[in-house]
Amino acid sequence: MSNDLNDLKSKLKDFKSQHKHLDKKQFSKEYPDDHSWKKYAFQLSSELLAGLLVGMIIGYTIDYFFNTKPWGLISLMFLGGIAGIYNVCRNLLK
Numbered sequence: 515m516s517n518d519l520n521d522l523k524s525k526l527k528d529f530k531s532q533h534k535h536l537d538k539k540q541f542s543k544e545y546p547d548d549h550s551w552k553k554y555a556f557q558l559s560s561e562l563l564a565g566l567l568v569g570m571i572i573g574y575t576i577d578y579f580f581n582t583k584p585w586g587l588i589s590l591m592f593l594g595g596i597a598g599i600y601n602v603c604r605n606l607l608k
Contacts, residue, residue, distance in 0.1 A: 569592070569595065
């Protein structure tokens, strides 16, 4: 039993000596704080909203110039939503 404990202590000491070079900034990048989810949630929601808004603006512009109301707005809003969902999924799988 004491032999196992001594082995564990030596392994722990080796691990600590190997990872002394990590500074606080590098450690915080690998293990973010508790509030990092807020930044991530804001990023994902803004990408989804940006896709929708860009699709709506382009759709409205097409409707205005080609007199196709409301089909350009509806179709490009749908495509913008798909693009926003694609960006969110791509960032989630990163």
